[in-house]
Amino acid sequence: MLSKSQARMFFFGGTIFFSSIFILLTIDTLAKVDERQNVDLLTPSVIRGKEIWDSNNCMGCHTILGEGAYYAPELTQAVSRRGVQWLTIFLRDPAAMFPGQRRMVDYDFTDAQIEDVIAFLDWIGKIDTNGFPPEPDLRPPAAPVVASTATSASRPAYFDEVCVACHAVGGKGGGVGPALDGVAKRFSEEELHRWLADPPSVRPGTAMPNLNLPDSTRTELVRWLRTLE
Ligand code: HEC
Ligand code: HEC
Missing domain, CATH: 1.10.760.10 (Cytochrome c-like domain)
Known part of the structure; x- marks a missing residue:
């Protein structure tokens, strides 16, 4: 049995000990925010892309960093998954990449707007999220170079x-x-x-x-x- 004063010590000691751990971890996290979200990579293009993202309610269907709606694919890693070329063609005409089964809105973006949206997604993808999202990479793995007898042209x-x-x-x-x-x-x-x-x-x-x-x-x-x- 603890005496009354021991119990009080135990209560205050424990509270102070765990509160200080909590405060130290909070300070540690806040100190790393700038570094982890790559503030220095925030170009005007990324910022314009973010405005396009917000004003068109892309979050109404998509998630980034897990935030948003679950109707359409998670886009945190869209650039590393699909590549800039694929995304450019897709955003210019979403039907082109999914013939006959398009559900993504065709926004009639200009080429400059498409560049900004991709710059924004690219910046999002470079945030250090401790490995989020955990899903496997959806991009089909590159096939091995097919043995060729004719010439040695390599796979573009x-x-x-x-x-x-x-x-x-x-x-x-x-x-x-x-x-x-x-x-x-x-x-x-x-x-x-x-x-x-x-x-x-x-x-x-x-x-x-x-x-x-x-x-x-x-x-x-x-x-x-x-x-x-
Ligand atoms: C009405 C729902 C909806 C809205 C709003 C929407 N999307 Fe989509 N998006 C989709 C769907 C569904 C797909 C999956 C492909 C398809 O079926 O066309 C998709 C696919 C994508 C992809 C390709 C992802 C991949 O890896 O295949 C990108 C990039 C994308 N959307 C970007 C955007 C951006 C940027 C906006 C806002 C400007 C936006 N989307 C708004 C529904 C939506
Ligand atoms: C959005 C999907 C899509 C993309 C992206 C695409 N293709 Fe195709 N491709 C098709 C479809 C569908 C056909 C069949 C066309 C038809 O019969 O009308 C086809 C047909 C072909 C054919 C004729 C094959 C045959 O046996 O009849 C070749 C060659 C080809 N594509 C090469 C390419 C190359 C190279 C690229 C990249 C530069 C590419 N395609 C990108 C959908 C695509």
């Missing part, structure tokens, strides 16, 4: 940024479009160029969007696609 980065969302190669990638294994047998170099330059003009009504590829990217893609025999 653009393919893993954008095309892989819809096409599989070697069993890895999206299923919106056909798998591209063996595509070199189905299309000549010239046909591939024409297709990638403007799919709807080759096959009206196709679900493959015109991705407005720069010539050099198209050439690199075709060179690699020609090795998929």
